[in-house]
Amino acid sequence: xxxxxxxxxxxxxxxxxxxxxxxxxxxxxxxxxxxxxxxxxxxxxxxxxxxxxxxxxxxxxxxxxxxxxxxxxxxxxxxxxxxxxxxxxxxxxxxxxxxxxxxxxxxxxxxxxxxxxxxxxxxxxxxxxxxxxxxxxxxxxxxxxxxxxxxxxxxxxxxxxxxxxxxxxxxxxxxxxxxxxxxxxxxxxxxxxxxxxxxxxxxxxxxxxxxxxxxxxxxxxxxxxxxxxxxxxxxxxxxxxxxxxxxxxxxxxxxxxxxxxxxxxxxxxxxxxxxxxxxxxxxxxxxxxxxxxxxxxxxxxxxxxxxxxxxxxxxxxxxxxxxxx
Ligand code: PBG
Numbered sequence: 001x002x003x004x005x006x007x008x009x010x011x012x013x014x015x016x017x018x019x020x021x022x023x024x025x026x027x028x029x030x031x032x033x034x035x036x037x038x039x040x041x042x043x044x045x046x047x048x049x050x051x052x053x054x055x056x057x058x059x060x061x062x063x064x065x066x067x068x069x070x071x072x073x074x075x076x077x078x079x080x081x082x083x084x085x086x087x088x089x090x091x092x093x094x095x096x097x098x099x100x101x102x103x104x105x106x107x108x109x110x111x112x113x114x115x116x117x118x119x120x121x122x123x124x125x126x127x128x129x130x131x132x133x134x135x136x137x138x139x140x141x142x143x144x145x146x147x148x149x150x151x152x153x154x155x156x157x158x159x160x161x162x163x164x165x166x167x168x169x170x171x172x173x174x175x176x177x178x179x180x181x182x183x184x185x186x187x188x189x190x191x192x193x194x195x196x197x198x199x200x201x202x203x204x205x206x207x208x209x210x211x212x213x214x215x216x217x218x219x220x221x222x223x224x225x226x227x228x229x230x231x232x233x234x235x236x237x238x239x240x241x242x243x244x245x246x247x248x249x250x251x252x253x254x255x256x257x258x259x260x261x262x263x264x265x266x267x268x269x270x271x272x273x274x275x276x277x278x279x280x281x282x283x284x285x286x287x288x289x290x291x292x293x294x295x296x297x298x299x300x301x302x303x304x305x306x307x308x309x310x311x312x313x314x315x316x317x318x319x320x321x322x323x324x325x
Contacts, residue, residue: 024305026297028071028323032117032270033316035063036208037103038080048204049275050282052314054080057099057106064110070320074115076164076312077103080209081125089133090125094150101158108159117162117191118155120148120176123211130213131167131221139221144169149179156185164247166193168221174241191270192243195231195257198222201250201276208275231257232264239267245310250274252299255306262307270310271303278314293322 011021036046038054046052055063067075079100085092092098100118107116122144123131132144144167152163163180165172173192180188198219206212223230235246246265248257249272258271281299285292296315303311313319 024301026300026304026311026319026323028320029073030300030304030309030311031072031316031320032074032076032310032312033067033072034076034078034312034314035060035103036078036080037099039082039099046204046208048207049278049314050286052208052278054208057102060103060106061110064107064114066317068111068114070317071324072316072320074117074162075107076117076119077107077160078119078124078209079103083210086125086127088127089147090122093122093125094147094154096154096157098154101154104155104158104160115161116159117164118160120151120155120163120165121167121211122147122151123167123213124209128214129211130216131218132169137215141169141171145171145175148172149175152176152188153179153183153185156180156183156188160188162189162191162245164191164193166196166249168193168196168218168223171241173238173243177242189244190242191245191247192238193249193272194235194238194243194246195248195254195261196222197225197250197254199225199250199253199274199276201253201274203276204279205275225253228257228260232260235261235265235267239265243267245270247272247312248308250277251303251308251311252277255302258303258306258308268309269307270312271306271308272312273299273303273314275314281315293318297322 012018036054037060038056041056043053043055043059081092081099104116121131123129128134130139132139155163165176173190245268247270248254251271251273261269281295284290300311
């Protein structure tokens, strides 16, 4: 049967019927808000990311209150250490008194309920800016795992609910799972940056986290944007190693990957709409070329329609506000 028996416009006739037939719904419960914690005092807007701030630990508490009052269930925390504390091994990353650990403790004191997810990587902490130890000019995989284990345990001790390894080292999820279990943190979950692409959309973030590689690039560990089947292998391995939540990153240029993973696996799936995606929307909206609210909600609806359950976005606070209006 086709036209004139069928007229799909009947289902679009008025707002109430459109609402009834809507297949995908955005919810505040889907949102994860990234936070950048710094030493010292104050809040400084990050030049490459309008509306996003470097927050000192005391300022973090106000931010958490706002996040909670908006109903956002989770934050993804990045510690941004003092450059003077960086070294070859990124040892500040597992310092119990480090910026990430102190920030987690402060957030935990403000709220028992908020889900604290910590980004678990070395690139913001190493003098060379790579996500692992360097041996003969190359990023060494297996020795890096030992460092990731220590960082994971230090985040768990500080009070993190979920650790999110983002360095794309082989075996990282399994290593971290064993380390957490051995140290009595069987309840701490792992959200793996399973399909993380070597993307040019990370530019603004690297300025924010002072984490740009000082030589070379990340193509020997992050994925080639040309590959989709490889993403399924990455995800399959991370699931075997014990990942609780899987992530695709970036989101916008990788919606096919979100869809493929959703079709193949049953794990909760997050996507990370990264700094460059945020920047494009902010810049175009700033010029008056697009409607920021409408475009942002359309993008996030697209990610969910593609198959994502959880949305990591710098727009989270605005979105929560828009959804409750
Ligand atoms: C660190 C990390 C990066 C991002 C999150 N964790 C950058 C990178 O791999 O260089 C990017 C986030 C963003 O662009 O918003 N491994």
